[in-house]
Amino acid sequence: MKDQDGAMNTPEPTDEAGVESIDVGGGRRIEIRPMSADDGEALCEFYEQQSLDDLRRRFFRVYKPQLSWCREWASVGERGGHGVLAIVHEGDLSTVVAEAGYAMRPDGDGDVAVIVAKRWRGWLGPYLIDVLARHAAARGVNNLQADVMLENRPMLAVLRHRGAVSYGHDDGVVRLTIGTTGYLPSWPPKAEGRKLLVATASGRWSGEHAADAAGCVTAVCSGPKRRQRGGCPVLEGGHCPLADQADAIIVLLDPDDEQTDRLVELHREHRPGVPIFVSHRPDGRAEAVTDCVEISAHGDESVAHVLSVIGTAPALP
Ligand SMILES: CC(C)(COP(=O)(O)OP(=O)(O)OC[C@H]1O[C@@H](n2cnc3c(N)ncnc32)[C@H](O)[C@@H]1OP(=O)(O)O)[C@@H](O)C(=O)NCCC(=O)NCCS
Structure with missing residues (x-):
């Protein structure tokens, strides 16, 4: 990891209380430790120092949290989640420079949020997400979801580097999910409704809203070419948990891409009997996708088409 001056440092191992210490040079070290209700005031002061735009990206509106809110969030660990503060120690001075945490969602995944003071950006955001992911994985929480403004390029980049898949868009915000135990997320353990996995290079499906209204859970993956780092596990001989x-x-x-045909073939092999829908082929070339259903419609109609094939009720366990 690099400090703000570009020097490499190795964190000291996490101790039993979950405290990590990183030497960032110049006589400073960053302590990353779990937060509790007692940190409410420190958290409030930290938010006071952040720009209105950063607060808007963190809270989706220009909002300076009150002490009661800060105490509540700082004690998220008492409600099954986990929160951490990053504190820079320099001589006698201690300054909170970031906070990150996840709260448990009704669907069994965690809901993650993070904010790093401008001066300490460049590595600390992804590092804190890793800290939370490790904590969640150790407690059997397999995924962390986050609502991210579409304009928030740094947060989108952080999550995409971790293999994020989208659960849909709403009003300039995308809900992303990352796995905590592997490169790919899995479905939330208590997700209700039909589960639709969509692969589309744009990362956005015109049927998202209609599928949501029909009670489906839709995960949209941007496909092997657009995925960063880990590529597509199915094409690489493995499995996709979704x-x-x-x-x-x-x-x-x-x-017209051979890789698409290969992907469809592999899905058919791995999931015999599960309907696979493919894009309409204008030239009628369908030999490589036999037993697949061609889907030519968009939006609501495509969802109606899918549900007419799979039915609306979730399969019994
Ligand atoms: C979002 C935020 C936490 C990210 O933290 P950060 O320390 O700034 O993150 P970074 O700058 O290290 O991450 C983004 C960059 O790292 C890269 N990156 C992220 N994870 C990476 C990884 N594992 N490997 C390589 N690169 C990675 C990204 O490509 C991006 O690079 P670039 O901006 O130089 O092109 C921070 O910008 C912030 O606090 N923003 C305001 C509040 C906010 O938006 N919170 C999120 C609410 S959901």
């Missing part, structure tokens, strides 16, 4: 539990797989990737 595909393995999906009620339908909708592949809207380039129909």
Whole structure:
């Protein structure tokens, strides 16, 4: 990891209380430790120092949290989640420079949020997400979800580097999910409704809202070419935890790309009997995708088409 001056440092191992210490040079060290209700005031002071734009990205409106809110968030660990503060110690001076945490969601995943003071950006955000992911994984929380403003490029980049998949868009905000135990997320353990996995290079499906209104859970993956770092595990001989539990797989990737045919074939092999929908082929070339359903409609109609094939009720366990 690099400090703000570009020097490399190695963190000291986390102690039993979950405290980590990182030498960042110049006689300073960053302590990353769990937060509790007693940190409410320190958290309030930290938010006071942040720009209105950063607070808007963190809270989705220009909002300076009150002490009661800060105490509540700082004690998220008492309600099954986990929160951490990053504190820079320099001589006698201690300054909070970041906070990050996840709260438990009704669907069994964690809901993650983070904010890093400008001066300490460049590595600390992803580092704190890693700290939370490790904590969540150790407690059996397999995924962390986050609502992120579409304009928030740094946060989108942080999550995409961790293999994020989208659960849909709403009013300039995308809900992303990352896995805590592997490169890919899995479905939330208590997710209700039909599970639709959509692969589309844009990362956005025109049927998202209609599927949501029909009670489906839709995960949208941007496909092998757009995915950073880990690529597509299915094409690399492995399995995708989302595909393995999906009620339908909708592949809207380039129909003229051989990789798309290979992906469809592998999904058929791994999930016999699970309907696979593929993009409409204008030239009628369908030999490589036999037993797949061609989907040519968009938006509400495509969802109606999918549900007419798989039914609306979730399969019994
Ligand atoms: C979002 C935020 C926490 C990110 O923290 P950060 O320390 O600034 O993160 P970084 O700058 O290290 O991450 C973004 C960059 O790291 C890169 N990156 C992230 N994870 C990476 C990884 N594992 N490996 C390599 N690069 C990585 C990204 O590509 C991006 O690079 P670039 O901006 O130089 O092109 C921080 O910008 C912030 O506090 N913003 C305001 C509040 C906010 O938006 N919170 C999120 C609410 S959901």
